[in-house]
Amino acid sequence: MSTLNSTLTALARRAYGYVLSLGGWIRTVSALAFRRGACNEQQMSLIATDTIRLLQDGDWAGLRGRFALPLRLLLTETALRKGWQVITATTGPIERVGRPSIKTTMFLPTAKIPVYFARANLAVVLRMWPSGRLLGLQVSPLLAAGFGVAWQCPPYTEDGYARETDIELGSKLEVPGIFCLPKHTGPHACVVFLAGSGPCDRDSSVGSLKPFKDLALGLAQKGIASIRFDKVTLRHGQKFRNRSSFTIADEYFDQANAALNYASQHPEIESGRIFLLGHSLGATVVPHLAQVDNRIRGIVLLAPPSETMYKSYARQLRYFASLDSDLVESTQELIAEAEKKSDAADRLGPDSTTAPRDLPFGLPACYWNSCRELDPIGTCQAMDKPILLLQGSRDYQVTVEDDFTVWKRELRSKQDVVLSVLEGLDHCFVRGEGLSVPADYDNAGNMDATAIENIRKWIVSTCGGSQSGT
Numbered sequence: 001m002s003t004l005n006s007t008l009t010a011l012a013r014r015a016y017g018y019v020l021s022l023g024g025w026i027r028t029v030s031a032l033a034f035r036r037g038a039c040n041e042q043q044m045s046l047i048a049t050d051t052i053r054l055l056q057d058g059d060w061a062g063l064r065g066r067f068a069l070p071l072r073l074l075l076t077e078t079a080l081r082k083g084w085q086v087i088t089a090t091t092g093p094i095e096r097v098g099r100p101s102i103k104t105t106m107f108l109p110t111a112k113i114p115v116y117f118a119r120a121n122l123a124v125v126l127r128m129w130p131s132g133r134l135l136g137l138q139v140s141p142l143l144a145a146g147f148g149v150a151w152q153c154p155p156y157t158e159d160g161y162a163r164e165t166d167i168e169l170g171s172k173l174e175v176p177g178i179f180c181l182p183k184h185t186g187p188h189a190c191v192v193f194l195a196g197s198g199p200c201d202r203d204s205s206v207g208s209l210k211p212f213k214d215l216a217l218g219l220a221q222k223g224i225a226s227i228r229f230d231k232v233t234l235r236h237g238q239k240f241r242n243r244s245s246f247t248i249a250d251e252y253f254d255q256a257n258a259a260l261n262y263a264s265q266h267p268e269i270e271s272g273r274i275f276l277l278g279h280s281l282g283a284t285v286v287p288h289l290a291q292v293d294n295r296i297r298g299i300v301l302l303a304p305p306s307e308t309m310y311k312s313y314a315r316q317l318r319y320f321a322s323l324d325s326d327l328v329e330s331t332q333e334l335i336a337e338a339e340k341k342s343d344a345a346d347r348l349g350p351d352s353t354t355a356p357r358d359l360p361f362g363l364p365a366c367y368w369n370s371c372r373e374l375d376p377i378g379t380c381q382a383m384d385k386p387i388l389l390l391q392g393s394r395d396y397q398v399t400v401e402d403d404f405t406v407w408k409r410e411l412r413s414k415q416d417v418v419l420s421v422l423e424g425l426d427h428c429f430v431r432g433e434g435l436s437v438p439a440d441y442d443n444a445g446n447m448d449a450t451a452i453e454n455i456r457k458w459i460v461s462t463c464g465g466s467q468s469g470t
Contacts, residue, residue, distance in 0.1 A: 038130035038131060039109075039130060039131065039132045041102045043132065044100075044102045044109050044111055044128065044132065045099075045100045045102055045111070047066075047111070047126075047128070047132045048100040048102070048111035048113050048124075048126055049097065049100060049113070051063065051066060051124075051126060051134070051137075052094070052097050052113055052115060052124060054066070055084055055094075055124070056093075056094045056097075058081070058084075060077035060078075060080045060081050061077055063080055064076075064077055064080060066133065066134045067133065067134045067135075068129055068131075068133035068134060068135055071134070071135065085330045085331075085333065085334060086334060087122075087139055088117070088330070089317055089320055089321075089330065089331045089334050090119070090120065090316075090317075090320055090438060091117035091118065091119050091120035091122065091438065092117050092118025092119040092120070092320070092323065092324045092437075093117065093118055093324070094115055094116070094117055095116050095117060095118055096115075096116040097113060097114070097115055097116070098113060098114030098115070098116070098147070099113075099114075100112065100113045101113075101145075101146065107130065108127060108128065108129070108130070108135070109127075109128045109130060110125065110126065110127050110128070111125070111126040111128065112124075112125050112126075112145045112146065112147075113125075113126070114142060114145070114147045117439070118323075118324060118437075119320070119323065119324075119437035119438055119439055120437065120438035120439045120442075121142050121148070121439050121442045122139050122140065122141065122142060123139070123140050123141070123142050123144070123145030123146075123147055124137065124138075124139055125137070125138040125139070125140055125145060126138075141206075141207055141442075142207070142442055143207060143208060143442075148207070148208055148442055149208040149442065149443065149444045150208065151203075151205075151208055151209065151210045151213070151444075152444050152446070153217070154214045154217060154218060154446035154447070154449075155446070156218055156221065156446075156449045156452070157217040157218060157220075157221050158221065160183060161182065161183045161217075161220055161221045162180050162181070162182065162183065162216070162217050162220035162221070163180070163181040163182070163183065163220075164178050164179070164180050164181075164216075165178065165179045165180075165181070166178060167179050167227070167229075167262060169227075169229050169255045169258035169259050169262065170232065170254050170255045170258050171254055171257075171258060172254050173232050173235070173236045173239065173254065173255075174235075175229050175230045175231070175232055175234075175235045175236075175255050176202065176229065176230055176235070177202055177227060177228060177229025177230065177255075177259065178202055178216070178227070178228055178229070179225070179226075179227050179262065179266075180216040180217070180219075180220050180225060180226045180227070180228070181220065181225045181268060182220045182221070182222075182223045182224065182225060183220070184223070185268060186225070186267075186268030186269060186270065187268060187269060187270035187273075188223060188224060188225040188268055188269060188270065188273075189223075189224050189225065189269075189270060189273035189274070189275065189459050189463060190224070190225040190226060190227065190263045190266075190269045190270075190273065190274050190275070191219060191224060191225070191226045191227075191274075191275045191276070191277050191300065191455075191459070192226070192227045192256065192259045192260055192263060192274070192275070192276050192277065193212050193215070193216070193226060193227065193228040193229075193277050193278075193279070193282075194252060194256055194276070194277065194278040194279070194282030194283075194285055194286060195212065195228075195231055195279060195280075195282050196279045196280030196281045196282050196283075197280060197281040197309055198231075198233070199231055199233040199234035199237055200230070200231045200234060201230050201231075201234055202228045202229050202230050203228065204228075204279060204428075206428065206441045207438075207441030207442040207443075208441065208442055208443060208444055208445070209428050209430060209441050209445060209446075211279070211428040211429060211430070211446075211447045212228045212279075213228075214446045214447035214452075215447050215451075215452060215455075216228055218447065218449065218452035219452060219455065219456065222452070222453075222456045224456060224459060225263075225268070225269060227259045227262060227263060229255055229259060231251065231252075231255070232250070232251065232254070232255055233251055243364075244356070244364050244366070245364070245366055246363065246364055246366065246367050247366055247367055247369075247370035248285065248367065248370040248371050248374065249370060252282070252285045252289075253285075253289070256276070256285070256289055257289075257293075260274065260276070260289075260293060260295055260296070263295075264295050271295065272297060272463075273297055273459075273463050274295050274296060274297055275296065275297055275298050275299065275300060275459060275462075276289060276290055276296050276299050276300070277299070277300035277301075277302065277455075278299070278300070278301060278302065278304070279302040279303060280302070280303050280304070280305065280397070280398060280427070281305070281309060283301040283302060283303065283304035283305075283376070284304060284305060284371070284374055284376040285374065285376075286299045286300075286301060286376075287299060287301075287374070287376045287379035287380045287383060288374050288376070288379055290383060290385055291379055291382070291383050296385065297385065297386075297462065297463070298385050298386035298387065298388070298458075298459075298462050299385060299386075299387055299388070300387075300388045300389075300390070300455055300458070301387065301388070301389045301390070301407075302390050302429065302451075303390070303391055303392060303395055303397070303398040303403075303427055303429075304376065304389060304398065304403070304407065305398045305403050306377065306402065306403040306404075306406035306407055307402075307403070307406075308345070308368070308371055308372065309360070309361075309371070310338070310341065310342045310345055310360035310361070310368070311342055312397065312398065313338055313360065313361075314335060314338040314339050314342055315399075315402060316396065316397060317331055317334055317335045317338060318335060319396050321335065323435065323437070338360070341358065341359055341360045342360060344358055344359055345359050345360055345365075345368045348365045348368055348369055350369065352365040352369075353365075377406070377407065377410045377411075380410075380411060380414070380417075381410060381411065381414060385416075386416040386417070386418075386458075386462045387411070387414075387416065387417045387418070388418045388420075388454070388455065388458040389404075389407055389411075389417070389418070389419045389420070390420055390422060390429070390451060390454060390455075391403070391404040391419075391420070391421050391422065392421075392422055392424075392425030392426050392427060392429055393421050393422065393423045393424060393425065394424060394425060394426045394432055394435075394436040395425070395426055395427040395436065396426075396427070396435070396436045396437075397427045398427065400421055404419070404421060407419065418458055420454060422448070422450055422451055422454070424448075425448050425450075425451065426440060428441065428445075428447065429447045429448055429451040430445040430446065430447060430448060431445070431448045432445075
């Protein structure tokens, strides 16, 4: 699961949270060890800025020399180079570096530096000895490091139009969630949300955006309840690390079923009007759950991929390579590695012994086999429940050309299906202009009202035009 936490979050969700394997944080130290040779704050700031310069210049020998022993002996210049290439393949080159922020905790200084790349904005976090030697180097979202723009309440909601209750979901491993009810007493329709890849929180937060929170508040404004929750891989990530039996079912099923139980038993929810909504990877799970659970009236698929996640990742790398001629060579190396692991995953059998390190994102063979077994398009073709599929035209992660057209072709003869491309919206269904890049997620924005209205209209029409409780 350490690979899932780092690689999926960083690569499938716009390079956020990727951790270079440069050694763990040292938690406690003795103050006596640092009374001699300690740097002051100004010196720490200079060291931090110069470390960014080494990254920018590709001076891997110089960067390796900055680390304290024994980390310096464990690191290689190749590991540093490849780790940084993984990040810049998505972000593009550094364009601007902000002023470092220095803070000392338990005698260990931490420098946080906002770094503005061509296509993304991240913070480089350096953990150091008081002498200035590096103990760790981490890349995180700007907002998580104390920079960036905080989420803002969408303009289409009003105070008092939603009643939110904290809940716990899961029969095996509990996760926190939120039950969001409209202002007026029900009965209401209810939508259960399933987030995309990686350890997502209940709001599906990325950068400054919280699309699931926007959606929940927007639906409540329109008289529709919802349930959203942290993924188990966020809340209990340690339990899944290095687990060879990890599957897509472990990632989604238990908490999704618990949310459906909660909705079906709540007095303000009408049992015949419970819907399941999935975004990105979550949208590939939704059809399977709907097929086997009669409580689900219909499903909403937001930006559903038409192929496995590792193929989408390789495609994203090719997209980024097309945007930046300066990084084509290094990105091609990553593309070749991604395609090699993708081919290995395609060849997996039920009893495969292929090591996780040779497979996409370091996930075990059983995970990729379980993803293929879902067959979301085939399941939708066989399912007799209504389907709404929405796709943003500016989405570079799940695209109109590569994904939506496949869904449209395969479901063209099926009744009770609504498919729609929403112009100008990205993967989070936030409106923008021009080519979509990861930096867009650091700008203030909300899920577009047209996406929420499309969902509302479809739910009302699916329920025969009734919308009680509004």
